Structures are given as C-alpha cells and as structure tokens.
Amino acid sequence: MKALFINCTLKRAPKFSNTEALAKKAAGQLREKGFETEIIRLNDYNVLTGNSSDEGDGDEWPALLEKIRDCSIFVIAAPIWMGHLASPAQKVIERLDAVFRDKNLIDEKTGQFMPYNKVAGCLVTGNEDGAHSCAAQVLWSMQEVGFTIPPNANAYWVGLAGGEDDYVEAGGERYFYTNKSLRFMTENLSWFAKLLAKNPIETNLLEAEASARAESDEDK
Numbered sequence: 001m002k003a004l005f006i007n008c009t010l011k012r013a014p015k016f017s018n019t020e021a022l023a024k025k026a027a028g029q030l031r032e033k034g035f036e037t038e039i040i041r042l043n044d045y046n047v048l049t050g051n052s053s054d055e056g057d058g059d060e061w062p063a064l065l066e067k068i069r070d071c072s073i074f075v076i077a078a079p080i081w082m083g084h085l086a087s088p089a090q091k092v093i094e095r096l097d098a099v100f101r102d103k104n105l106i107d108e109k110t111g112q113f114m115p116y117n118k119v120a121g122c123l124v125t126g127n128e129d130g131a132h133s134c135a136a137q138v139l140w141s142m143q144e145v146g147f148t149i150p151p152n153a154n155a156y157w158v159g160l161a162g163g164e165d166d167y168v169e170a171g172g173e174r175y176f177y178t179n180k181s182l183r184f185m186t187e188n189l190s191w192f193a194k195l196l197a198k199n200p201i202e203t204n205l206l207e208a209e210a211s212a213r214a215e216s217d218e219d220k
Contacts (some may be wrong), residue, residue, distance in 0.1 A: 001193060003030045003073035006064070007122075008088035010081065012043045018124045018167035020137040022157065022182070023077040025173065026123060029186040034145060035073065035193075040064065042088045053098040053105060061095050065105075068096075072193040073119050074147060076138050080126030080158070085134040093141045100145075111205030113146035117196045120147035121189050123182075124156035125167045131156035148196060150188035155181040 005027060009017040020039060027037040045064060048055040054062045068074055079088035096115075099105045105114040120142035124131045135154040143149050157172040159165060172178055 001034070001072040001189065001197065002036045002038065002191075003027065003075065003189070004071035005037070005075045005077055006092055007041045008076060008078040008086050008092065009041060009043065010079065010086055010088065013041055015039070016168075018169075018172075019077050019079045019123065019166050021173070022123050022125055022155070022178075023075070026075065026077075026155070026182055028181065030073065030190060034058040035190065035192040038067065039077075040067070042092065047095065047175060049094070051094050051097040053095075053102045065095075065098075069114055071118065072197065073121070073189050074115070074142070075121045075123060075189075076142070077123035077125075078134060078219075080128075080130040080134055080139065083128070083133075084131045085130075085137050089134075089138060096145045097140070098153060107164070110203065110207075111209065112201065112203065113205075115142070115146035116203075117200045118147050119150055119153075119189050119192045121150070121155075121185050123185075124154065125158070125165060125172075127159040127163050127166065128161045129158060131158050134193055143156055147200055148192060148201075150192040152181065152184035152188055155185045159216070 005023045007020045009019045011017050023039050031037055045060040046058055047061045048059040076089055078086045099113040122135045122138040124134045139149050157167045157178045160172050
C-alpha cells in the first residue's frame with residue numbers, strides 16, 4: 001500500500017521547503033506502519049491550470065493523476081501565504097474536479113469516483129494564522145471528490161505573528177502539539193486505509209442518482 005504526498009510549496013527545487021520537512025516526518029511514520037511513501041513537489045512538474053484530467057500542451061498532471069490512482073493514502077501538504085492556502089494546493093483541488101466528468105475516473109458499475117476507498121489528510125505550515133481555514137478547505141474538497149476523511153486527519157505548525165522563522169528554524173519539529181496532531185493523523189490514515197482495503201465502500205452512486213432523479217423535477 002502506498003502513501004502519496006504532494007508538497008504544494010511555492011519554492012522550486014532545490015530550495016529548502018519547511019512544508020516538505022513536515023511531510024517527510026509524516027511519511028516516516030507511515031513507513032513504520034508498512035506503507036510505501038512518495039513525496040512530490042508540484043512545482044517540479046508542468047501542471048497547467050484547468051479542471052480536466054488532461055489540459056494538453058505538455059500538461060504533466062496526467063502522470064500525477066496516475067500516482068493518485070495508485071495510492072491508498074493521499075496527503076496535500078501546503079504552506080499558508082497571505083493568510084490563505086498556497087495556490088499550488090488550489091491547483092491540485094481544481095484538477096481533481098475532473099473526477100465528476102471523466103469516465104475513466106468513474107467506476108462504470110457503481111458510479112464511484114476514483115478517490116473512493118482512498119483516505120486523505122492535510123499538512124499545513126506557515127507563520128501567524130490560517131491553518132484551520134486551509135485544512136478545512138483542503139479536507140472539504142477531498143471528501144467532495146470521494147476521499148474518505150478519518151478523524152484528526154490534519155496536522156499543522158504556525159509561527160508567531162510577524163515571525164521570520166518557519167517550521168524547522170523555529171524548532172517546530174520538537175513542538176508537542178504539532179507532533180501529537182501528526183501522530184493522530186498518521187495513525188488514523190493508516191488504520192482507515194487498511195480498513196477500506198479489506199472492506200471497500202459498497203455505495204452504488206448510479207442507483208442513488210436514479211432514486212434522486214425519480215423524486216425530483218428536472219427543471220428544479
């Protein structure tokens with residue numbers, strides 16, 4: 001079973017990323033539980049803006065989409081900028097919107113979207129505030145496209161208001177609350193991933209849609 005992290009830092013390799021440092025710590029904990037892990041820096045790929053599974057013109061999102069298809073655990077790791085979720089994370093969310101339209105990402109028997117039976121989590125780093133808002137945006141979006149969100153599925157570190165030091169420089173790797181929430185997250189992600197592997201979701205969305213259509217007016 002595989003855990004995939006997408007690091008949505010604004011920095012390009014080989015620049016150091018505090019967000020990646022937190023992702024590496026989470027990945028190490030999941031490896032201890034028997035998961036293969038991979039961390040991808042989105043900015044290392046030419047991912048075009050859009051909401052389809054392939055925007056053409058050299059778009060490298062399809063390769064990343066295959067990695068998401070193959071994983072059991074999917075984690076978006078993102079920094080906070082100007083109090084908001086970093087734009088690369090929003091790009092990932094927008095590209096995943098394709099699961100609602102691309103037949104290759106929908107099970108033909110049940111209508112389930114590709115992320116069904118996968119679990120998702122979120123990591124956030126930054127200064128000052130915004131971690132709760134960023135995590136809420138990511139996790140809501142992930143459940144909307146079909147991922148299962150376990151309890152306590154996010155961890156974050158934020159520095160002091162106006163501070164210059166980020167996660168590693170400020171000693172965040174030794175900060176109890178961040179370490180506790182990270183352990184909660186990796187424990188729950190691994191438990192639910194193993195649960196779903198043995199007990200896949202049986203919901204038939206095609207039947208549910210048909211029932212909804214029968215009780216609805218088409219023009220409302």
